Amino acid sequence: MNVLWVFAHPEPRSLSGALRDDGLRTLRALGHAVRESDLYAMKWNPVVGAADFGAEAGDGRLVVxxxxxxxxxxxxxSADIVAEQEKLAWADAVVVQFPLWWxxxxxxxxxxFDRVFVKGFGYGVRAEDxxxxxxxEGRLAGKRAVVVLTAGAREPSMGPRGVNGALADVLFPVHHGTLFSAGMSVLPPVAVHGADRVxxxxxxxxxxxxxxxxxxxxTDEPIPFRTQNGGDxxxxxxxRPDRAPGGTGLGVHLTRAG
Known part of the structure; x- marks a missing residue:
């Protein structure tokens, strides 16, 4: 497989950095081709602006x-956005690694995500009909994604009744609202709790x-999110009323509990 590892931690000597380094070695030892986007090392610009869009931005009101x-x-x-989109197009799987902050x-x-997943690439993709x-579904369909995160909270406090909220709910915006929304199959996360004192x-x-x-x-089974256009x-x-009847909340968007 071709694997893109997107790493977002400011300290390469951190726990996150050690896990990233070992993960990259593991992938290569398994025979996978690997590319990396180390966002802090790249001094990635996270701010959307007119310069992203060349002549298309014009001199008028910017409708992003x-x-x-x-x-x-x-x-x-802009060239930096295109370079990241080319990495994503090349990849069969994407590892997204970050510390959970706020x-x-x-x-x-x-x-x-804001700058790379632009309309026509990450969203706003239409079928012929x-x-x-x-x-x-979408331009990134067929690719796999997995989140690797570190969190300061201990694991029980991120359980179903924990004060920090269930991890699946906390990650719903990136799992469902970003990666799955763009078409990717999302695997269960790899989470390291109590990261400051491991x-x-x-x-x-x-x-x-x-x-x-x-x-x-x-081969891992992805999180069983319901597809938008699958009839649910x-x-x-x-x-629809006959799907998860009477249910509300984020869990209803799974085809089965998990």
Missing amino acids: GATSARAHARGEL YGLPAILKGW GRTLRYG PDDEFTEARDLLRERLRTLE YDEDLVL
Whole structure:
């Protein structure tokens, strides 16, 4: 497989950095081809602006979605965005690694998605019959993605009744709203809890957990999200009454509990 590793941590000597280094070695030892986007090392610009869109931006009001779609179609996106899109086009699988900060992604990684997943590439993709291709379909369909994260909170506090909220709910925006929305099949995450105080034996466990996930990257079952165009949602994109009847919340968007 071709694997793109997107890394968003400012300190290469951190726990995250050690896991990334071991993960890259593991992938290469398994025979996979690997490319990397180390966002802090690249000094990635996370801010969307008119300079992203070349001549398409013009001198008037910047309408980001429409302008980015035209720039993408006409090959006028900035070189740094194009380089990341080419990596994604090359990849069969994407590893997205970050520390969980304030229930979300570090700003530099959020900005990577904002600038790279432009309209016509990450969203706003249409079929010949006019259907919008998202949530299981789209330009990135057929690719696999896995999130690798470190969190300061201990694991029980990110369980179903934990004060920090269930991990699956916390990751729903990136899992469902970003990766799956763009068409990718999303594997269960690799999470390391209590990251600021991991002793040697727990690091070994975390390393081995990541190694095992990478060994089964091609075969692991993805999170069973419902596809948008698979018949589960009505014309208003609301779950039909006979699917998860009476249910509400994020879990109803799974075809089965998990």
